[in-house]
Amino acid sequence: MATELTYHLAGASWSLVLEASVVSFLMGQAQRGRTSRERIGQLYSRDLSSTRIVIDAATQLEPLQSSYARVTFDAQRMAAERRTQFERGLHFVGLWHTHPEPEPVPSELDRRLAEDHAGAASDMRAGIVFMIVGNLRSSRSLRVWVQESASPSARLEGRLLPMEQVPVEAAQRG
Secondary structure: OOOOEEEEEOOOOOEEEEOHHHHHHHHHOOOOOOOOOOOEEEEEEOOOOOOEEEEOEEEEOOEEEEEOOEEEEOHHHHHHHHHHHHHOOOEEEEEEEEOOOOOOOOOHHHHHHHHHHHHHOOOOOOEEEEEEEOOOOOHHHEEEEEEEOEEHHHOEEOOEEEEEEEOHHHHHHO
């Protein structure tokens, strides 16, 4: 059974928490085997004002095209899903997708995707969460970054910053 996971960004006053049901869903999306295809979806939270941002929901988008190492999607469907989730009280926090590797790292295409979506949201937030689900059956394969919006007024540089997973015991204490 999955447990909730907590992530922290160095120097930040907030943490990101994945509810146990979200962890279970994401780990179930992992690519396992040479015939598996990449998947992609969005992350949502009910409250963006807390120092503990809880990911309450993760969705899966229907891809336009998907292969072992690439996935494309319809941006209009993505935007429509965000509107629907907002009507349900959920706020867009970021994106997730899979990689066919144990401890995934963002490709150049991934970095551009994160930059584009952070830039599109820059009038509402300082960045987005960007997650890659690797193929291990372990929380080590759930890798998380924050993509800053490139915003001179907010003094942000558009960096992709790694979040560190907080050990379960420490997260329960703190």
